[in-house]
Amino acid sequence: MDTIFYNGKIKTMDKVRPEAEAVAVKNGIIARTGSNEEILSLGDSDTRKVDLKGKFVLPGFSDSHLHLIYYANTKRKVELSQAKSIEDVISLCQMGLERLTEGNQWLLGCGWNQDYWEVPVFPTRDDLDKISKDIPIAITRTCYHATVINSKAIEILGLSENIPAFSNGIVETDEKGQANGILRESAQNIIWNNLGAPEIEDLKNRIIDACMDAASKGITALQTDDFETFTGDTLDLIITAYKELAAEGRLPIRIYQQCLLRTPEKLQAFLDKGYKTGYESGFYKIGPLKLLNDGSLGARTAYLRNPYCDDPSTRGVALYDQESLTRMIKMGHENGMQIAIHCIGDAAIEMAVNSFEKIMLEFPRIDSRHGIVHCQITDMELIERIRKLNLLIYAQPIFIRYDRQIINARVGRDLGKTSYNWRAYADRNMHLSGGSDCPVEKFDIIPNIYCAVTGKNPENDQDPAWYPENCLSVDETIKSFTIEGAYAAFQENERGTLSVGKYADMVVLDKNIYEIPEEQIKDIQVEMTIVNGVIKYSRG
Amino acid sequence: MDTIFYNGKIKTMDKVRPEAEAVAVKNGIIARTGSNEEILSLGDSDTRKVDLKGKFVLPGFSDSHLHLIYYANTKRKVELSQAKSIEDVISLCQMGLERLTEGNQWLLGCGWNQDYWEVPVFPTRDDLDKISKDIPIAITRTCYHATVINSKAIEILGLSENIPAFSNGIVETDEKGQANGILRESAQNIIWNNLGAPEIEDLKNRIIDACMDAASKGITALQTDDFETFTGDTLDLIITAYKELAAEGRLPIRIYQQCLLRTPEKLQAFLDKGYKTGYESGFYKIGPLKLLNDGSLGARTAYLRNPYCDDPSTRGVALYDQESLTRMIKMGHENGMQIAIHCIGDAAIEMAVNSFEKIMLEFPRIDSRHGIVHCQITDMELIERIRKLNLLIYAQPIFIRYDRQIINARVGRDLGKTSYNWRAYADRNMHLSGGSDCPVEKFDIIPNIYCAVTGKNPENDQDPAWYPENCLSVDETIKSFTIEGAYAAFQENERGTLSVGKYADMVVLDKNIYEIPEEQIKDIQVEMTIVNGVIKYSRG
CATH class of the missing domain: 3.10.310.70 (Diaminopimelate Epimerase; Chain A, domain 1)
Structure with a gap:
């Protein structure tokens, strides 16, 4: 055995074997989970033994949407x-x-x-x-x-x-x-x-630096939207930087590339180079076609069905008309791309759903896993339409930290109440993954979990909970930051639970997040982050 | 839309949208599920509309282990x-x-x-x-x-x-x-x-004939172990027959080939031809390496840890010694084969677990989905060891129809009570798929479900239930004959539930199996079987 992690309180999130004290790792893969005695007996003099000191262990966190190179x-x-x-x-x-x-x-x-x-x-x-x-x-x-x-x-x-x-x-x-x-x-x-853009070696160093920061927050895998970090055609520069890092074994965590390609021409050029969702291997994979369909709520550029309550002169900005959006989706869908569309306002979401409905009826595809990123301003009818298409939701619970101050002002109380409605997705067993949109918010997962569970601002817990009826349980939230993150990247059989035959990607926390009072979740510290059985971060 | 199936009571087995009245199909794929009104509105004059007449619909049945060409x-x-x-x-x-x-x-x-x-x-x-x-x-x-x-x-x-x-x-x-x-x-x-063996066209006709019989029982996908149907080297004949049928669009249902290759030489020759689990496409896929580790309980050739109670002169027959079995498993495991081992007696199961434990520790592999076929004579310790390795169980609940008469006689009451213990697998959330071993038993799924749920003999329901505490719920049993069958073939994202973006493989039953009294399950009739949205069987 290469490494044995023992003396932990390990929550595997695998229903077959939900708990363990120790994990045996070989070639980066979990070879066995079990009691200390059972697992330690598998070691020999060459085995590295890591004492988890009774700490709480979960599958490594996934962040399902951020901008790594921007960060x-x-x-x-x-x-x-x-x-x-x-x-x-x-x-x-x-x-x-x-x-x-x-x-x-x-x-x-x-x-x-x-x-x-x-x-x-x-x-x-x-x-x-x-x-x-x-x-x-x-x-x-x-x-x-x-x-x-x-x-x-x-x-x-x-x-x-x-x-x-x-x-x-x-x-x-x-x-x-x-x-x-x-x-x-x-x-x-x-x-x-x-x-302009940096030289490739400079870029590679920036990427490693950012990945190490993510690892320090317990993140072992993430989806990143980078293609417009620099202007001009830097797509090859970015993909090459990641691919070289992956090939050199220098990527500390797993990267799934969200491919922002706004026009048919850009998408065609990308496809012509042979790229497609799922391509590349190891720590770097090509992920979904990313499309941006509106702006932000803060800047009042999120596209709403009704005028902004606090600025009736605008409904925000749609970055496509319905026909152009459908055309982009059709092109990605027919060419084997998963598709993830940034939609914040209800009108933007409605447009995306309209287009998905049309294309998924005309050209049904097996297991496409299309989805909506952010999906903030919703009503129950929109959520039902999303459910019917089996679309994924990429949510950022941490957004309520700031947005709680503006949601009702921007869209009114009625719509505010049914927005940021993670509970509705969980009740419907929909695929809900969690992310930070870093650097929009910090990619600290712990405060993000706190927001999802409590509806409170981690920086000011005196503020009342924001529609706590829309919140998730601890278990639902952990799933959204582990196995659902893996599912969104077609990797649910490779990672996301601590199961025999999955990669040994783990996070060690100083407290058992399932047992402490909710209010204390925000104070949890990441003690250690492990990717492929290798310690990538260890606190102090 | 190509076809709309409407006016059904459809249980999708998909947690996101558990129920529907109608299903819209295009290109063989489920494009939408919903109410009659909603789905019928998607049709046009070219759409075929099939009235399900209020009947009960499930995902098409999987049979996870049988011998199609023998049949x-x-x-x-x-x-x-x-x-x-x-x-x-x-x-x-x-x-x-x-x-x-x-x-x-x-x-x-x-x-x-x-x-x-x-x-x-x-x-x-x-x-x-x-x-x-x-x-x-x-x-x-x-x-x-x-x-x-x-x-x-x-x-x-x-x-x-x-x-x-x-x-x-x-x-x-x-x-x-x-x-x-x-x-x-x-x-x-x-x-x-x-x-000797038949000519290829004769063989192809036999295969189609057998598939049509399976379809008449609601089976839309199956795993079949055929390579020793004929003696001599007929592996190429058999694979070619299936491949040609698949390429010609003549395979009525989905076939996953269990590859019985008893010796390292046979396995090597197979690998040298470029075959591997998951290869081929469409309706015919190469499945697991199948190994036979013992005989049958009826013939007292199942390999037991203790002598047969009703014939103390024998413990049955092990077809490998521990070392040879480990060698075969290692070879399959290292060459990308899923592995399914026929083990009926507890000693045979123990040997398989010993070998899997060793190889899966020495050479951990991502998502290998190895498993044990039959897995009949068990105790709780063996089941726990199987659980630790995440092995799949390929069970044949219908076996209790006959075996109930001999189990306790062969192995004694204590071991009988913990054998055929489907409940133990379900309680542990283990992967349990159902099959018939046809032609050992008929591949009628309905009586097989009846056995799993009631523990009774479908041909004589006056006999008391056989250890009813080991039985499954209707829902657990349906899962074992649908989504778990798909999982065992790495196809859980393609079939096994009636979800948007999966193949339209469905079975129509005359009664709602969830609502009728258990004793009436055995009388359920298959009304219609649909594969890729095409009706392959329709009753009278």
């Missing part, structure tokens, strides 16, 4: 999520300025959310000009649907003169017709175009 | 299962003699079981000589582990002079040292060697 890049940016005002943003950026090494570099920031500020208004170029008029500055909102730039950046990007029109974005202007610094949706790309 | 051959043999005496055998064979067309043909019979006779003793050559002394005769016991031949056959086979020795079989002799006509185990092969 990796944000590590090099000024982190603004703790800012409580525009003044905080300015002083944090001024500190960041001191760390800039090269003269022609941009100062990049991210994570701000004006809804948390005392004066909840968007910053503009004028605010950022207080930081610097010589260095270009761009700070991106937590939702990634808007970025604010300073005057130097406006100059460099050529927005002082002619302001281009975008089909799915906008460069905001002031009363004089001048750019005010706010760029929404695809208009942000003019910044990223200017910045 | 096809028995259709050309004299059927002796209804014989109540040697006199019955003689008169049935005399009638069969009249139907023989060619002069040099053998008269073959099968299905007799002396345990049902008034005088329960094996027939001999002398009995069969009363039928004919000119035509060779061979009648095979229901268990397939013994065949009795007449004097003409003894002569043709050259057993009048030198009686050869067999490592795993015997030509029985009388007190004078003459063959008495009884050939056990591998000694039977001298008959089959003489008979």
Whole structure:
């Protein structure tokens, strides 16, 4: 035996053998689970023995939707999520300025959310000009649907003169017709175009760094949407970086690539290269075609069936019309791609369901596992339509941490009550996987679980629970972050439970999440993370 | 839509949408399930509409272990299962003699079981000589582990002079040292060697004929062990026959081939041809390596840990020693074969578990789905060891119809009570699939379900239930004949429930098996059998 993990309180999540004290691992695979005595007897002098010290063990966590390379890049940016005002943003950026090494570099920031500020208004170029008029500055909102730039950046990007029109974005202007610094949706790309992409070795190092951070949170597998991290055609760069890391045995955790390919041309070019869901092997696999069908609730770009209650001038933004969305889905569906569509508003979800209904009737396919990412603003009729198609739900329970402050304001109480409705999916035995959308939220799984179970804000548990009747049990939540994450990646027979004949992907927690009071879940610490039987993270 | 089945009481066995009235099918795949109104609205003038007349619908039945080509051959043999005496055998064979067309043909019979006779003793050559002394005769016991031949056959086979020795079989002799006509185990092969194999077109027709019979019992998929149906190397003949039928679209139901390859040489030759579990496509797939580790309980060749209570001179026959069995398992396991081992006696099961334990520790493999076929004589310790390895159980509940008369006599009450213990597997959430071992028993699924649920003999319900505490619920039994059959063939995402995105394989019954009293289950009639949305059988 290569390694024996013993003296644990192991919850396998496998109904055949639900509990164990020890796990024997060989070649990365669970060879046996059982009592300490039974499993330790399988070892010899070459066997590594790891004492779990009575700690609680679960299958390794899955995060079913995040942006790994975006996250990796944000590590090099000024982190603004703790800012409580525009003044905080300015002083944090001024500190960041001191760390800039090269003269022609941009100062990049991210994570701000004006809804948390005392004066909840968007910053503009004028605010950022207080930081610097010589260095270009761009700070991106937590939702990634808007970025604010300073005057130097406006100059460099050529927005002082002619302001281009975008089909799915906008460069905001002031009363004089001048750019005010706010760029929404695809208009942000003019910044990223200017910045360019890193060299492959740099990118590989960023990926490893981000994976190690994920491992420190108990994550052993994740789905990541990266293709638009950089502008230009960097698809090959990104896939090659991951593939090389996988081939070199340097990927610390399992990666399932969500492939954001917005147009038929992009999808065709991808297919022409021979890529398809399930391709590649080992730690890196091609996952679903990812489509974006609307924006975010925070930025009021989530596409609603009715006008926003707190801004009746808009229903948000649909990034496709119904016909174009159907065309994209048809193309992916007929070419063997799993499909996962970002939909936050009820109108966006309805559009996705309309298209799926049509295509799945016209071209039924075995076990396609299409799904909806976020799926936030729902009513019971929409949920029933999703159920009929067996669509997967990629939920981010941690979103209620922030969204609880705006949901009812944006969509009204009636719709708020049936939204973020994880309970409805669980009651219907639907496939519900959990994720963080990192770097929109941190990929810490524990606070995410806390949100799903309690409906509370892990950072302020004095706030009342947000529609606790929509919450999940601990067991349902753990499933959504383990076996359901595996199912969403067609890997339920390889990982997601601690069963003989699955990969030894495990997380060790300091407390038994099934036995402590719910309120204490948020304080649980990840002690150790194990992938293929190898310890990838061990606390202090 | 190609076809709409409506006005049914449909139990989908899919937790996401458990019930429906109608199913829409396109390209063989379930495109939608729902209410009559909802589904009928999807049709147009080209849609075939099938009225299910309020009948009860389940996913099509799976039979997880039988011998399809043996069965096809028995259709050309004299059927002796209804014989109540040697006199019955003689008169049935005399009638069969009249139907023989060619002069040099053998008269073959099968299905007799002396345990049902008034005088329960094996027939001999002398009995069969009363039928004919000119035509060779061979009648095979229901268990397939013994065949009795007449004097003409003894002569043709050259057993009048030198009686050869067999490592795993015997030509029985009388007190004078003459063959008495009884050939056990591998000694039977001298008959089959003489008979030879059919032409491929003849074989293909036999297969279709047998599949149609299976379809008439609601079976839409089955696992079949055929490679030793004929002697000599007919593996290519058999695989080619199935493959051609699949390619020609002529296989009525789905076939998963259990590959009986007793020796390392045979397995190597098979692997060298490029075959492996999961290979081939469509309606014919290569299934597990099948190994035979002992004989039958009826013939007292099942291998027991203790001597037979009703014949202390024997513990039965192990067809491998521990080392050879381990070697075969290792070879299959390392070469990507799923492995299913015939074990009836507790010693045979223990040997299989010993070998699996060793190989699965030394060479852990992802999702191997190895298992034990029959797994009859068990105690709780053996069941626990099977559980630890996640082995599949291929059970034949219908076996208690006959075996209930001999179990306690053969192995004693204590062991009898913990044998045929389907309840123990269900309680442990183990993978339990149901089968008939046809032609050992008929592949009628309904009486098989009746046995699993009631523990009673479907042909004589006055007999008390056989250890009813070991029985299954209706739901557990249906699962074992549907989704668990699919799971055992790695097809749980393609069939086994009536879900959107699975093949439209369904069975229509005249009554709701969930609602009628248990005793009435045996009277249920199969009304219709549908494979890929096409009606393969419809009753009268």
